[in-house]
Amino acid sequence: MTPTPGLLEVDVLVIGAGMAGAMAALAARDAGATVAVASRAPGATALSSGAVGVAPDPTASPDEPLAWLRAPVEAARRLAARRPDHPYAAVGVAGLWRLGEALRFAARQLEPLLAPPLERPRLLATPAGNAVRAALCQRSMDAGDLLAVRGPLLVCGFAGHLAFDAALVAAGLARYTPRGGPEVGDAEVALPFDDPAARPHELARALEPPGAAERLGEALRIPAGALGAGAILLPPVLGLDPAARVPERIAAAAGMPVAETLSDVPSVPGLRLHAALEARLRVAGVARVTGEAAGAPAPGRAVEIGGTVVRAETWILASGRFVGGGIARRGALVEPALGLPVQAAEGREAGVHLARRPAASLTVRDRRAPQPLLSAGLRVDAALRPVDDRGRPVHPRLLAAGAVIGGHEQATDGSGLGVAILTGFLAGRAAARRGA
Amino acid sequence: MTFGAMAYLAYRAIVAHPLKRLLRQRGTGEARFRAAYETEGLAPTTEADRAIGLEAQACIACGLCETGCALAAADPAIRALGLHAAFRLYGRNPAELPLAAGALEACAGCTGCEALCPTGVPITRVVGALARRAHGARPGSPREPSPSPAARDP
Numbered sequence: 001m002t003p004t005p006g007l008l009e010v011d012v013l014v015i016g017a018g019m020a021g022a023m024a025a026l027a028a029r030d031a032g033a034t035v036a037v038a039s040r041a042p043g044a045t046a047l048s049s050g051a052v053g054v055a056p057d058p059t060a061s062p063d064e065p066l067a068w069l070r071a072p073v074e075a076a077r078r079l080a081a082r083r084p085d086h087p088y089a090a091v092g093v094a095g096l097w098r099l100g101e102a103l104r105f106a107a108r109q110l111e112p113l114l115a116p117p118l119e120r121p122r123l124l125a126t127p128a129g130n131a132v133r134a135a136l137c138q139r140s141m142d143a144g145d146l147l148a149v150r151g152p153l154l155v156c157g158f159a160g161h162l163a164f165d166a167a168l169v170a171a172g173l174a175r176y177t178p179r180g181g182p183e184v185g186d187a188e189v190a191l192p193f194d195d196p197a198a199r200p201h202e203l204a205r206a207l208e209p210p211g212a213a214e215r216l217g218e219a220l221r222i223p224a225g226a227l228g229a230g231a232i233l234l235p236p237v238l239g240l241d242p243a244a245r246v247p248e249r250i251a252a253a254a255g256m257p258v259a260e261t262l263s264d265v266p267s268v269p270g271l272r273l274h275a276a277l278e279a280r281l282r283v284a285g286v287a288r289v290t291g292e293a294a295g296a297p298a299p300g301r302a303v304e305i306g307g308t309v310v311r312a313e314t315w316i317l318a319s320g321r322f323v324g325g326g327i328a329r330r331g332a333l334v335e336p337a338l339g340l341p342v343q344a345a346e347g348r349e350a351g352v353h354l355a356r357r358p359a360a361s362l363t364v365r366d367r368r369a370p371q372p373l374l375s376a377g378l379r380v381d382a383a384l385r386p387v388d389d390r391g392r393p394v395h396p397r398l399l400a401a402g403a404v405i406g407g408h409e410q411a412t413d414g415s416g417l418g419v420a421i422l423t424g425f426l427a428g429r430a431a432a433r434r435g436a
Numbered sequence: 437m438t439f440g441a442m443a444y445l446a447y448r449a450i451v452a453h454p455l456k457r458l459l460r461q462r463g464t465g466e467a468r469f470r471a472a473y474e475t476e477g478l479a480p481t482t483e484a485d486r487a488i489g490l491e492a493q494a495c496i497a498c499g500l501c502e503t504g505c506a507l508a509a510a511d512p513a514i515r516a517l518g519l520h521a522a523f524r525l526y527g528r529n530p531a532e533l534p535l536a537a538g539a540l541e542a543c544a545g546c547t548g549c550e551a552l553c554p555t556g557v558p559i560t561r562v563v564g565a566l567a568r569r570a571h572g573a574r575p576g577s578p579r580e581p582s583p584s585p586a587a588r589d590p
Binding site for chain 1: 496499500502508509551552554555556
């Protein structure tokens with residue numbers, strides 16, 4: 001209990017500290033505005049694969065991922081042309097034009113964590129043995145780019161670590177061998193420590209102390225030598241702190257490039273991404289407020305979040321979707337922070353006022369069809385202002401960014417963090433312009 | 437014969453059984469429920485339990501809370517199961533809840549996990565309520581008059 005809540009006066013208040021909120025805050029700060037970020041807890045960014053997917057190539061065959069070489073920005077443009085409800089289409093041609101700039105900005109902000117972007121997407125392995133496109137990935141994943149591996153790829157699991165099945169991943173990746181992918185083999189090594197119940201984040205921490213990564217690297221020499229491997233793919237547990245340089249140390253001891261796969265939850269690369277965003281916000285001089293912004297009034301008015309009163313002329317709502325709490329399901333769909341209308345979806349349901357319908361009626365039986373529930377969110381105009389059901393902006397200085405904007409299934413359609421980076425960057429720049 | 441049997445059944449259904457029920461009724465519904473089912477490890481679900489259950493339902497089993505749980509590494513009971521698994525698996529299954537009692541009681545209530553929950557589950561409160569339930573539901577253990585967690589918190 002704080003007897004006298006502090007007053008924080010800034011140009012821009014960002015609600016949410018995931019990828020979209022952090023990008024919005026950093027873009028606004030970079031443009032000279034003073035910024036506060038309010039968040040309750042880690043959100044979907046901390047549960048992400050750890051790499052940034054921008055867009056699947058809508059004209060490519062899903063069975064030939066190694067042929068998906070169209071640059072991420074071009075793929076996003078084609079996606080926007082085909083899907084008028086997608087946020088890439090909502091921001092307009094001029095907005096989408098800045099996607100390349102936004103991605104370079106994100107890569108620069110997260111420079112110690114992310115590998116430098118390439119012209120083409122990287123093709124990275126998932127823990128289920130599929131290859132997916134990534135516009136940006138962490139340095140720990142770079143050597144696993146299926147198009148860059150020289151020689152056979154050894155997929156190696158840890159004995160007793162049940163979250164990763166090396167044989168499954170190898171069998172999955174072997175499907176791509178006749179289509180230009182590397183030869184694949186699999187093996188299992190004992191961990192340099194003994195704990196069968198270790199969680200991924202504990203494995204990651206256990207590899208950080210001096211000697212642990214080196215011992216693992218030396219153990220990898222035997223199966224890698226037997227296969228004549230050119231690179232080694234490991235479970236996504238290679239250190240929580242990138243400064244511990246776990247992948248580099250394993251690679252040095254093993255004598256060849258080492259990478260980790262993308263992750264599913266619980267995600268160590270996602271935790272790394274979350275920590276890197278938090279650290280970057282601190283360094284950039286962004287004020288942090290911890291708490292929930294439920295029932296907030298309008299921009300320009302004071303709002304109390306976790307004992308701090310914040311006043312800002314411009315607000316950016318980057319509260320995520322169902323995981324982050326930006327859209328909640330209470331019988332019907334609601335937007336809890338400001339009570340905005342939830343109306344965006346895809347396909348036949350586009351533009352329908354979803355909040356008036358029971359959430360259970362928003363799923364369709366065909367599993368491959370777009371699910372209105374999963375693409376539910378706010379509808380925005382080209383300036384990223386949420387609009388009401390007559391299509392007019394709710395407030396001139398209220399912007400939205402990231403998954404709270406509906407019209408795409410951010411968890412599954414391969415454009416989630418790309419949308420977060422683009423809309424966060426655009427909203428942050430626009431907010432700074434108004435604040436100046 | 438048929439008439440006699442039917443008359444006897446009608447007498448049982450219309451007169452004897454209702455009368456027996458009326459005369460045998462003692463205590464409130466809850467007391468009778470407890471007398472009948474508590475020995476089997478089934479505790480009644482109160483309004484407070486239901487509220488806690490609804491809050492626990494927001495758990496998406498992402499495991500982020502475990503990264504902030506110091507006991508998850510130290511205590512074997514929590515280590516084997518994980519607190520979020522404890523309330524997901526056993527929260528709605530009173531008969532098996534005592535299996536998670538060790539993990540639930542080991543929780544020190546430091547609230548380190550709560551700040552990490554993306555969906556805002558009040559983990560400490562859920563664990564506290566489940567621990568009380570597990571304690572109460574264990575056959576043969578003295579049942580404390582479970583204080584309503586909703587009433588304690590402002």
